[in-house]
Amino acid sequence: MNYRLTCLTPTLVGDGQRLSPIDYMVWKDHVNVLDQWRIFRLLAKGPRLEGYLSQLKKAEKLDFASWGGFAQNYAGRRIPFEDASSTYYWERTHAEHLFIPTFSTGPSGPFLPGTAIKGAFRTGVVHGRLTERVITDLAARVTSEGRMPRRPAISAEEAALGSSGADPLRVLSAYDSKTVPASTFKIYLLRTSTLESRGAGRFELAWKQIPRGSVKRAEDATPAFAEMAVPGTIFEGAWHQNKFLSQPEIGKALRRRGPINIDAMFELVNSYTGQLLKIQKQYAEWSGLTLLKSTVEQLDARLAQVREAKRGCVLPIGWGAGFLSKVAILNTQDETYRGILRQVGLYARAIQSGLPFPKTRRVVFLGNQPASLPGFVHLEVTA
Numbered sequence: 001m002n003y004r005l006t007c008l009t010p011t012l013v014g015d016g017q018r019l020s021p022i023d024y025m026v027w028k029d030h031v032n033v034l035d036q037w038r039i040f041r042l043l044a045k046g047p048r049l050e051g052y053l054s055q056l057k058k059a060e061k062l063d064f065a066s067w068g069g070f071a072q073n074y075a076g077r078r079i080p081f082e083d084a085s086s087t088y089y090w091e092r093t094h095a096e097h098l099f100i101p102t103f104s105t106g107p108s109g110p111f112l113p114g115t116a117i118k119g120a121f122r123t124g125v126v127h128g129r130l131t132e133r134v135i136t137d138l139a140a141r142v143t144s145e146g147r148m149p150r151r152p153a154i155s156a157e158e159a160a161l162g163s164s165g166a167d168p169l170r171v172l173s174a175y176d177s178k179t180v181p182a183s184t185f186k187i188y189l190l191r192t193s194t195l196e197s198r199g200a201g202r203f204e205l206a207w208k209q210i211p212r213g214s215v216k217r218a219e220d221a222t223p224a225f226a227e228m229a230v231p232g233t234i235f236e237g238a239w240h241q242n243k244f245l246s247q248p249e250i251g252k253a254l255r256r257r258g259p260i261n262i263d264a265m266f267e268l269v270n271s272y273t274g275q276l277l278k279i280q281k282q283y284a285e286w287s288g289l290t291l292l293k294s295t296v297e298q299l300d301a302r303l304a305q306v307r308e309a310k311r312g313c314v315l316p317i318g319w320g321a322g323f324l325s326k327v328a329i330l331n332t333q334d335e336t337y338r339g340i341l342r343q344v345g346l347y348a349r350a351i352q353s354g355l356p357f358p359k360t361r362r363v364v365f366l367g368n369q370p371a372s373l374p375g376f377v378h379l380e381v382t383a
């Protein structure tokens with residue numbers, strides 16, 4: 001069996017690597033990634049090596065006036081900005097915000113790690129099989145012990161799927177995809193939106209600016225840049241279902257709750273995505289981001305088509321998709337759930353504010369307009 005994953009919005013699944021501002025130069029609306037070893041070998045033949053090394057050591061960005069020729073002649077890769085306006089915002093942004101996360105790449109080229117697919121798929125399945133009792137029991141433990149258990153998600157996940165031996169997802173394996181051409185990627189500009197209360201259940205859009213807090217105009221917010229696969233990019237790889245573990249008698253020996261049904265799992269993931277898109281649509285309405293709302297509605301329409309045709313699932317994956325794409329419980333307005341989140345130092349202050357949680361979104365700008373959410377893909381499995 002094989003899978004086919006199609007990017008519906010700009011998508012980044014990284015390997016933890018980032019381009020620092022001295023690893024590249026911006027020239028002609030492209031990020032030109034310098035081939036540093038080739039440059040070192042060239043400069044070692046003359047007197048300019050010491051000057052170049054000195055600037056690499058001290059400078060936040062390379063001086064284009066002195067070294068711009070390298071961007072033209074010694075670039076290992078040239079990645080275009082999604083829109084020419086990004087060059088302007090890049091030039092006026094401090095260097096500490098110009099580290100660009102890059103797509104996962106191996107010796108043969110860019111690829112999609114199978115673990116990213118399996119992890120996102122697992123989140124959707126757990127969401128579909130969690131019960132209110134699991135959340136209530138966890139909240140009771142937090143209240144009785146006066147603190148959050150060390151690994152609270154483990155017990156909830158085992159309650160939803162079973163112990164490691166009975167876990168139905170053990171049957172499935174997603175392998176790393178085949179490599180795709182480097183030309184399928186662009187550098188996208190993203191900014192972080194937030195909500196500010198205006199009373200009576202009304203909210204107003206603002207944008208995060210570091211270190212000030214928030215500003216009204218998007219162009220004044222702190223931008224981020226990321227290498228992302230463009231919508232329509234297709235990743236293909238092997239999808240394996242372990243026949244031995246799929247046998248009913250083996251499932252019975254492992255005390256699995258029922259037979260493995262891949263179609264049912266896809267439906268659980270689609271149900272999870274449907275609830276997520278409903279939340280994102282509500283956020284777009286609160287914030288007044290009409291283009292973002294239109295994108296969410298298009299994703300919702302695609303999800304309906306996928307469910308009707310039973311062609312796999314739509315799900316969020318990778319970098320930038322935010323808190324809601326990483327948790328199996330989406331109803332953050334539930335008081336029992338909020339009581340649990342209050343015990344997490346990272347979220348306590350946001351919960352206490354009384355605002356919708358999370359109140360921020362990382363928004364992808366298309367054509368210099370806030371238009372999309374990152375990381376939504378369509379996953380199909382074929383024989």
